[in-house]
Structure formats: C-alpha cells, structure tokens
Amino acid sequence: MLMQTKEQQGLSRSQFPTDFIWGVATSAYQIEGAHDLDGRGPSIWDTFCQEPGKIADGSSGQVACDHYHLWEQDLDLIASLGVGAYRFSISWSRVQPLGHGAWNEAGFAFYERLIQGLVSRGIAVHLTLNHWDLPQALQEQGGWLERQTCEHFVRYAVEVARRFGSRCASVCTHNEPWVIAVLGHELGVFAPGFKSRAKAMLASHHLLLSHGMAVRALRDAGLQTELGIVLNLSPIYPASDSPADVSKARLDDGLVARWYLDPLVKGQYPQDVLDHLGSDAPAFSAEDMRTIAQPLDYLGVNYYTRNFSSTGNPWDVHSTGNEVTDMGWEVYPQGLTELLCRLHQDYAFPRLRVTENGAAFKDVLADGAINDERRESYVREHIRATKAAMEQGVPVDAYFACSLLDNFEWASGYEKRFGLVHVDYQTLKRTPKRSALWYRQFLQG
Numbered sequence: 001m002l003m004q005t006k007e008q009q010g011l012s013r014s015q016f017p018t019d020f021i022w023g024v025a026t027s028a029y030q031i032e033g034a035h036d037l038d039g040r041g042p043s044i045w046d047t048f049c050q051e052p053g054k055i056a057d058g059s060s061g062q063v064a065c066d067h068y069h070l071w072e073q074d075l076d077l078i079a080s081l082g083v084g085a086y087r088f089s090i091s092w093s094r095v096q097p098l099g100h101g102a103w104n105e106a107g108f109a110f111y112e113r114l115i116q117g118l119v120s121r122g123i124a125v126h127l128t129l130n131h132w133d134l135p136q137a138l139q140e141q142g143g144w145l146e147r148q149t150c151e152h153f154v155r156y157a158v159e160v161a162r163r164f165g166s167r168c169a170s171v172c173t174h175n176e177p178w179v180i181a182v183l184g185h186e187l188g189v190f191a192p193g194f195k196s197r198a199k200a201m202l203a204s205h206h207l208l209l210s211h212g213m214a215v216r217a218l219r220d221a222g223l224q225t226e227l228g229i230v231l232n233l234s235p236i237y238p239a240s241d242s243p244a245d246v247s248k249a250r251l252d253d254g255l256v257a258r259w260y261l262d263p264l265v266k267g268q269y270p271q272d273v274l275d276h277l278g279s280d281a282p283a284f285s286a287e288d289m290r291t292i293a294q295p296l297d298y299l300g301v302n303y304y305t306r307n308f309s310s311t312g313n314p315w316d317v318h319s320t321g322n323e324v325t326d327m328g329w330e331v332y333p334q335g336l337t338e339l340l341c342r343l344h345q346d347y348a349f350p351r352l353r354v355t356e357n358g359a360a361f362k363d364v365l366a367d368g369a370i371n372d373e374r375r376e377s378y379v380r381e382h383i384r385a386t387k388a389a390m391e392q393g394v395p396v397d398a399y400f401a402c403s404l405l406d407n408f409e410w411a412s413g414y415e416k417r418f419g420l421v422h423v424d425y426q427t428l429k430r431t432p433k434r435s436a437l438w439y440r441q442f443l444q445g
C-alpha cells in the first residue's frame with residue numbers, strides 16, 4: 001500500500017464523472033515485435049531502423065516487448081491495474097502486408113484474440129488505425145506523398161471496422177500527423193526520413209485528406225463507433241516578449257496546431273501559414289477541404305510538455321528552471337489545462353480526450369521494484385491539470401497514461417523508458433513501477 005502524500009490529497013477519482021474513461025496507451029510497432037511472423041509485411045519503421053545512425057542505440061522493433069506473444073499477460077496486467085480502457089494501434093502491414101490487395105488472416109487473427117481478450121476482461125477498446133507504421137510497399141509507391149495512399153488507407157479502415165468496429169469504443173484514424181509529416185518528411189529523424197518541407201506539407205495534406213475520407217467511408221458503412229483523430233499539441237510561448245518572438249510563436253503554433261485543427265473544424269488551412277509556406281504549400285481543392293472537415297466525436301490530445309519559440313532556433317531548449325524529463329522535456333502540467341481550455345474555446349470539439357500523457361525517466365530497478373516517484377508525480381499532476389480544465393467547463397472525458405510498457409521509443413530506441421510498467425529486455429519480464437501502483441490505487445478510489 002502506498003502512502004498518500006500531502007500533494008496527493010485533494011485528488012481522487014470520485015471528483016471525476018463516473019463515466020470518465022481511464023486508460024493506458026501503446027502502439028503496435030513500439031511493443032509487438034514479431035516483425036516477420038505469420039505473414040506480416042515490413043513497414044517503413046522496419047526499413048528506417050536498418051539505416052545506420054537513425055536509431056540512438058541501433059535497435060529496432062523486431063522483438064520490442066514481444067507483445068505479439070505475451071499479449072495475454074499484458075491484458076491481465078491492464079486489468080490488474082483497474083484500468084477500464086486500452087488505446088493501441090493496428091499494424092497495417094500485419095493485416096495487409098502490401099498496404100493494398102490481399103488481407104492477411106493470420107494478422108487479423110492476432111487482433112481478434114486481442115480484442116476478444118479485452119472485451120472479456122471488460123476493458124474498452126480504443127483502436128488507432130495509423131500510428132506511423134505505413135506498409136513499406138506503399139512507401140515504395142510514394143507513401144503519404146501520393147494521393148493513392150489515401151484510397152488504400154480508406155479500404156484498410158473500412159475492413160478493420162467491418163471486423164472489429166462494433167466492439168470498439170472508439171476508432172482513431174491517425175496518431176500525430178504532424179510527427180509523420182515533419183519529423184518523417186522535413187527533418188528526416190523519423191521514418192521515412194525525407195528532408196523537404198514541401199514533402200512534409202504534402203504528406204500532411206494527404207494525412208488529413210485520408211482522415212476525412214476514412215471518417216466519411218466509415219460512417220457511410222454504418223459504423224456507430226466514436227470517430228476521431230489524435231494530434232500532438234503543446235502551448236507555444238514566445239521565448240521573450242519581443243515582437244519578433246511573439247510573431248514567431250504565433251507562426252509555430254500555426255505550423256504545429258492550427259495547420260491541423262483549422263482544416264478539421266473549419267475546412268480551411270490558416271492563411272498566415274499558407275503565406276509563410278509559399279511554394280512549399282501543398283496543392284489542394286475546395287472539395288479536399290470539405291472532405292477533411294468531417295464532424296468528429298472527439299479530438300485526441302497527446303500532451304507531454306510546452307514549447308517556446310524564438311527567432312533563433314525554434315526548438316532550442318528554453319530553460320525555465322522547472323524539472324525536465326529524460327527526453328529533456330519540461331514538466332509543465334499547467335500547459336495541459338491551458339491547452340484544453342484553448343482548444344475548447346477556439347474549436348469546440350464535442351469532446352476532448354487526453355489520449356497520451358507520460359514521461360521518460362531513468363528508472364532504477366532495486367530489489368525487484370522501481371521507485372519512480374517522479375513519473376508518479378508527473379501523471380498525478382497532469383490528471384489534476386485535466387480536472388482543472390474540466391472545472392472551467394471543458395468537455396474532457398478521457399485520460400490515457402502513456403505508455404503501459406517501456407517500449408521501443410522510435411529514434412531513441414530502448415534508451416528512453418516511458419512505461420508505467422518496467423520491461424526487462426533480456427527476459428521480457430514486466431514489473432509494475434510505483435507509478436503503476438499509484439494509478440491502480442487512484443483508480444480504486
């Protein structure tokens with residue numbers, strides 16, 4: 001039994017609506033492993049990991065947490081924490097190795113087992129269709145730079161929904177399209193590794209368009225499940241109050257947030273960002289914009305930290321003196337409250353969901369236990385920040401801690417641990433950390 005600390009007092013589950021969704025999140029490539037089993041085709045992340053120098057520790061998701069084999073114990077773990085909802089993604093190339101054409105029944109069988117396992121444990125299914133791992137075969141045809149990929153995505157979405165949709169509490173089209181577009185196509189630090197702003201913006205347009213096309217197709221197919229998209233969002237503050245920094249912060253917010261939010265809600269790209277992009281802006285039609293702006297049931301918000309912009313390098317670390325995580329990200333729970341309030345005010349989605357929130361810290365395994373007080377405090381304070389937004393009238397109905405497990409942290413490999421549950425990568429043994437035990441205690445009321 002963990003002792004209640006002073007700060008913990010004043011926060012309890014009973015302060016949230018009884019139907020508030022409490023969950024944990026993962027994604028396919030980060031945990032599944034089994035990269036070439038049972039007919040799975042390669043994804044762009046399998047390819048990217050093979051390029052020297054791309055992944056900090058030279059690793060890949062080939063084995064990861066071997067969730068493909070250990071899924072049952074992972075579901076038991078989720079149930080044992082008292083968590084009512086699980087957000088995970090489907091590996092597109094596991095169920096359709098080429099991203100078009102034949103379906104892979106063995107791949108679908110894995111997700112069938114997983115979803116049955118969740119339903120039988122009373123855990124709500126929150127399914128993401130695309131958490132970055134595009135089938136490599138589609139990349140070879142141009143990937144997100146090609147409009148045809150949107151058509152393939154829609155067929156994949158409809159097939160997944162046909163099989164699983166009625167058992168899902170929600171379906172999300174894309175996780176963090178900005179990351180795919182910018183880290184993957186402009187900065188080259190994520191798959192597929194391009195370095196072109198024009199490519200990034202074109203990819204972002206096709207991601208948004210494929211989202212709208214998929215939502216429309218799923219609704220036309222009669223799917224009743226809640227539909228949404230998940231964005232990575234942070235308040236962006238000017239590093240100083242100089243007019244140049246203030247306008248830079250506004251532009252950066254335009255590139256990261258408004259570029260996605262405005263089309264989703266208003267059916268148009270922000271004019272200041274289009275002007276800034278000039279010839280790097282994608283070509284699009286009025287019809288595209290109408291397609292993107294499908295009514296959604298919720299917006300998923302992934303929040304980790306805030307950002308500062310300056311006319312110097314916009315992503316320079318701006319030290320505020322606050323604690324930072326192992327990613328170098330400032331711990332700033334108030335940013336989540338502000339963000340949720342701003343989103344509600346400017347965009348008024350029917351519901352907002354915190355679909356990811358969590359922190360990497362260097363954990364020490366001592367006597368079989370991980371005393372990750374800082375992660376516990378991070379999660380607790382962000383839950384409190386969520387509550388603060390709700391008290392201001394913002395319709396937030398879910399919080400997902402990320403991640404359930406330590407896992408393959410993309411370009412950081414296995415060096416960064418975000419899990420509430422520790423994974424020993426030699427033995428694959430799972431050990432709930434103090435933060436997981438705190439979450440369980442919180443959920444038990």
Ligand code: FCB
Binds near residue numbers: 027175176356410
């Ligand atoms: C988000 C990703 C998630 C995880 C966290 C730390 O951008 O959606 O998979 O890597 O960052």
